[in-house]
Amino acid sequence: MTNDYLEEISRLVHGEGDPCDLGADASHIEMIVRDLEAQPPWRPYCIVADWTWVDLIGVDKDQFSKAVREHGAQPVGLYSDNVIEDQLGRFNPGECVRSTPLVEFRENCMFITRNTIYLMQGPGKRLRMRPFSFVSAQF
Incomplete structure (x- = not known):
């Protein structure tokens, strides 16, 4: 793994990135959880x-993006x-988690x-990085 990849992973785990106006407050998240729990199981949630x-x-980028899109996802993690x-207890409170590509x-x-x-x-950040760096980050 080159220093460029290590630098990208370091930026990710140290919270670097541009402020991002996505996300919701805790009360809105609670409302969504109630709605999800009232429906037949679809996908488990993780707050x-x-x-x-x-x-x-x-x-x-073009090759990776094409491969991801062919599987119904977007090149975003x-x-x-x-x-x-x-919801399923796969991750403990306070732990790190990394998703697979965005579908919706x-x-x-x-x-x-x-x-x-x-x-x-709550608030978050937005960061650009190479796919290899993202999937190589181990927590």
């Missing part, structure tokens, strides 16, 4: 704070170093992947 919206870019609650985004705070609905609580 996260201190999140970073990651635009996946790079030298192979989500990282958080503060899990608030995970709703209500300014619902980052939906193939397997999980991440509920983005």
